[in-house]
Amino acid sequence: MKKHVLIGIVGLFLSLPAILPAAATLDLMPLPERVTLAEGQFRLDAAFTTVVTGPAEPRLYSAATRMLRRLSGRTGLFMTQDVITASTRVEQPSLTITCQRPGKVALGEDESYSLTISPQKIELHCVTDLGGLRGLETLLQLLQADAQGFYFPALTIQDKPRFPWRGLMIDVCRHWLPLEVIKRNLDGMAAVKMNVLHLHLSEDQGFRIESKLYPELTRLGSDGFFFTQTQMKEIIDYADERGIRVIPEFDMPGHTTAWFVSHPELASAPGPYTIERRWGVFDPTMDPTKESTYKLLERFLGEMASLFPDPYLHIGGDENNGKQWNASPAIQAWMKRNGIKDNHSLQAYFNSRLLKILSRHGKKMVGWDEILHPQMPKTIVIQSWRGPQFLVKSARQGYQGILSNGYYIDLIQPASFHYLNDPVPADSALTPDEAARILGGEATSWAELVTPETVDSRIWPRTAVIAERLWSPASVRDVDDMYRRMEILSPRMEELGLTHIKNYEMMLRRLTNQQETSALRTFTDVVEPLKLYARHSQGVTYLQHSPYTRVVDAARPESMTARAFASHVAAFLATPSSPEGDTVMNQLAVWQENHARLLQIMERAPAIREIESLSQDLADLAALGLQAAEAIQEGRKLGSDWAFSKQIVVDRAKKSRGQVELMVVAPIARLIQAAE
């Protein structure tokens, strides 16, 4: 592992002297464009002071103050400096931040910075204060410790983003996610230099933003769970302070049931409508043939256009199944009269009307893949979710685009999968002009299966590696080093109030009915929730009000225990005499004994009965793994009859139960094979 890291770093720092100091394994995510290491360290103590010089926004002063609090919190140092303001004067400050001009939180703004750390002082230079914010996050990530205390390694970093659009989409409709969830995730985004929060604000299952012109939209369509405009302004300000744009999405013409609860006249079939409680793609669709539809949208979108300052507004456009249009004689007749031949063209007509409305209100249009149509002008931005080919196709045709296919974090895929998914793949054969139309990408946090309690664990830490893909040079692709750095960053992100790690223990405690959690943790550490959308087809019907508190919800999207175990097994099989053999066998022994402990807990914890047989399978499998590992270590063979007779145990352990899968079956099966 160490060797890989070193090679990755050497590959990255072309300007490096031949001998690398120990600090070469920098714990940064995203990795900067250029790092040059120097001799020595800047030692941190309570006298650490910061000064901001040059014409800066208030946002840089607050960011510097927040940095100071985070340093103090992490180190336990009673920092003497309290608040950093424009009038802060300090003789010989430890950190000087110098910006040339105030930045604008807008697409394409300069976010570059350079950071120089010497044993005497730290200097952060930036064109705009947004670069200053990015550089402060780098500095915070550079903090290290030894027996004497905390320090920053001496170095110079020159850094800027590869893509200007680095986003996270949060669906607050399927499950309501209140203000504090959004704020802590904005802090998480800022920590990894992301700059777009895309809020999915209307859906079949809820209408989540107050309209003062149409208050009935939330009165009837939200169960009382929505952002007031005051709260939304608070989110926008909070995001702006962190250099993050906020883009609202009003998904149309499908995904619109919640609108129709108060405004059935907008729909393509008569109501009444109620808030949808199920998950899936539903029929209710806006009627694009009625002028009254556009009248309402003109006023509503005008109101939203003034609430949200960013020039971009997302109109959704995905998954219109066309059933209501097909079934409506009036719509069919209208299409015939107007020479519109199919539903895609009817949707393009609808979108072109929306485009006129948005233009009148000074907004540019963003939409999912489906809005791509020859009739649409090149000013729209395509968000590709169905496949990278749609992004490539739209770039060829002259459209700007952002990638989300491959960044669907609700699909519970491993960090490595998202990490290697490049918005401009090396083999895409786009010309430089075409490639430049690809603005970046967005991770998408769809909320069917998450609640305020679990959402952070689905977003983090995997979104951090997507942030690196969108910020760092394309050549940064060392997966082992990515995992190493991700695991260092992840617990640090909890200082921002994120709950992705700490809620795990709380959920396990509830599942055990307040008993000791270690046996359940040992089990849950090696399972993952079913991937893709398989949870919906395993005999459980999830609804909006279902419990999202079971083992599958506590389980993390990617088992780091299983990943580490697979790597120990590989090393052991490569060198049977290595100490890795003991690590492997100790781990297997823990799993073998765990089931009896868990059975005792289950006596008073009915909610975990559903994983009883899978826990038994883990114990059985671990017992076989132990026999195999012992034989391998002693150089004995157990024979193919033995291995064959054990296959039934392996096969049984592969079957999911309680919507979770055991992630250590493959490495244990490898041990069994190797011992046969």
Ligand code: ACM
């Ligand atoms: C989508 O996932 N339907 C955009």
